[in-house]
Each structure stands twice: as structure tokens, then as C-alpha cells.
Amino acid sequence: MQMSQKMPSPRAMRWGLILLGWLMALWVTQGQASGVTEPAARVGFAQDTLANDWRWQQVQDVKAVLDDYPAIEFVHTNAEGSVALQAQQIRRLAETVDVLIVSPRAEAVLSQVIAEVYNAGTPVIVLSRGLDNQRFTSFIRPSNTIIGRAAAQHLTQALGGAGTILMLEGLEGVSTTQQRSQSFAQALAHYPNIALIVRTANFLRVDALRAVQELMAKGVAFDAIYAQSDSMAVGARMAMTNAGLDPSAIPIVGIDYIQEAQEALLNGTQSASFTYPTGGGKAAEFALRLLQGEPVPKHWLLPTVKVTADNAEDVEPIF
Numbered sequence: 001m002q003m004s005q006k007m008p009s010p011r012a013m014r015w016g017l018i019l020l021g022w023l024m025a026l027w028v029t030q031g032q033a034s035g036v037t038e039p040a041a042r043v044g045f046a047q048d049t050l051a052n053d054w055r056w057q058q059v060q061d062v063k064a065v066l067d068d069y070p071a072i073e074f075v076h077t078n079a080e081g082s083v084a085l086q087a088q089q090i091r092r093l094a095e096t097v098d099v100l101i102v103s104p105r106a107e108a109v110l111s112q113v114i115a116e117v118y119n120a121g122t123p124v125i126v127l128s129r130g131l132d133n134q135r136f137t138s139f140i141r142p143s144n145t146i147i148g149r150a151a152a153q154h155l156t157q158a159l160g161g162a163g164t165i166l167m168l169e170g171l172e173g174v175s176t177t178q179q180r181s182q183s184f185a186q187a188l189a190h191y192p193n194i195a196l197i198v199r200t201a202n203f204l205r206v207d208a209l210r211a212v213q214e215l216m217a218k219g220v221a222f223d224a225i226y227a228q229s230d231s232m233a234v235g236a237r238m239a240m241t242n243a244g245l246d247p248s249a250i251p252i253v254g255i256d257y258i259q260e261a262q263e264a265l266l267n268g269t270q271s272a273s274f275t276y277p278t279g280g281g282k283a284a285e286f287a288l289r290l291l292q293g294e295p296v297p298k299h300w301l302l303p304t305v306k307v308t309a310d311n312a313e314d315v316e317p318i319f
Helices: 010-016 020-034 052-067 083-094 109-117 144-159 175-188 204-218 232-241 259-267 280-291
Strands: 041-047 072-076 099-102 123-128 138-142 163-171 193-201 226-228 251-254 272-275 299-301
Touching: 020 041, 020 144, 041 083, 041 175, 041 280, 052 072, 052 099, 052 259, 072 144, 072 163, 072 272, 083 099, 083 109, 099 109, 099 280, 109 123, 138 226, 138 280, 144 163, 144 175, 144 226, 144 272, 163 204, 163 232, 175 259, 193 204, 204 251, 226 232, 232 251, 272 299, 280 299
Parallel strands: 041 072, 041 099, 099 123, 123 138, 138 299, 163 193, 163 226, 226 251, 251 272
Antiparallel strands: none
């Protein structure tokens, strides 16, 4: 893994002089003496939205690790899907935290905002969605390109190289969606008898439900579904069931591998999913290392696993 070459900021160097254990001891001692316990360090997470269950879990995974360190205060914000609000929250958090974690909603706008924070000396850990520059401390994510290609391979084999695939895309303008779409479409280029229909469903059940309902109402047929999240796969199955169609009649591939996906794989209403870890635990681990003045990798790739009915009972859902 490539290591960050950026010199630690004065703030990071301060924490590098002492160990977290010593910090905790000092925190307890001061608290006993004054009657008021102040945090020895502060970690902030500027999250895009908490309406999406995967993103809510991402925050919880960070918190679960940092909860074991009472000297470290963890705070998070919810931009409610607003790029402008997330930009404001990133700047405000950067004024008060020692390490900033962020999963940006929009690459084009927030890359510059995050670069400003990083250049000012605050370590920044980017989770799951990329930026258009290298102005960050560490970027943690699975490979969307690998997943997109593997999803295409699964569906082309399931269809015997011919048919129509409905791709339910996530949010427009984010690296996750772009990479999952581009790699999938590139893989399909080798199969001239496969057509691709694309609809945006924003990683949400309700939007996928609506998109599939609208297609069926117009008489648009499809032979398989590539949902860029398992939540959207749930919405697609709901739409099919409401229309009196059996979801098990066509191959459906999702991403994330949540409990609903495991259940669908085992009951035959979904054919595959790909694990997509939130990276929250790894981000918390890197934050702890940064607070101790230790270097962290510039890029960290999380592993992903293809899950089908054959191994669904052996692979633990991410939540």
C-alpha cells in the first residue's frame, strides 16, 4: 500500500508525542481533579445522509470502535443529501476536530472543500467515495470496478449472452455510481446481443420501486436486473411482486450484502450480491493511528466477496 508522504500537521504532531493510553490516563486524572472530564481528542464524521441504511451503518461502525476510547469524543453530522450543507459541515467540523472522516456526496464540489481542510493541517480520511485530487490523508474503499465487471460476468452467463438488463444506478455524480456503471457497461461491450436499460434510483428502495413500476407500466421488458445496491434490489422485487410477477423468474444482482440480500439469496429471489464493507471500522483504526502521530496508507482497498445461494449461509451480512 502507498504510504502518505505529507508531513504531520502541528496538531497531529502534538498527539504523536504521547500514546493513547497516556492520554486516557491524563483524561481520567484531570476529570477526577476538576470534577469535569474534557475529551483529550476529537474525531468528526461528515456524512452525506443518514436516510440510507448503509450510510447510517457506516457511522455506527466508526462509533463502535471509538466507543472503547472514552478519552476520544466522536461527533458526526448529517447533510441530508445536500452538497451545500455537507460543505458547510465539513468546514465547521474541521475547526474543532483532530481527525476528520468524510464520505463526500459530490466529487466535483467537495473535492476542493476537502482539499482546503487538508491543506490547513487537518488529517482527512475519505470513505467509499473518491475525490478528483490527492488532497487527503487516506482513502478507504472497496473496488467498484471489480464489482461492476464481476456483476456483468454473472448476468451475461445467466442470460446465455443474450437479453435485456435493467441497471438501477445510484446517485448521479458520485464516484461509486460512475465506477459501477462504467465497468459494467464496458464488460457488456463484448456481448452485442445484450441490451442495457438504465434508470437512476439513488441507492433507495422507494426510488427503485418507483422506477421499476414506471417501466412495467410502459410495457418495457427486461430479463435481468443489476441493482447498484441491495436496497434498490429490494425495491425492484417489491415492484415486481406488486405487479404479480415472480422475482425469482429473472436473475437479480445487488451490491452491499445486507440481511435482506442474504434472505433473498436463500429463498431464490436474488441470484447474487457482492459484499461492500462500510470501512467505518478501518477509518476509526486509522484515526487512532493518526492521533498517535503514526502514518497511515494513502489508499486502502477493502476486500469484496461474491455471495450466491451456495455460500450465503457462510458469509455474514455487513448489517
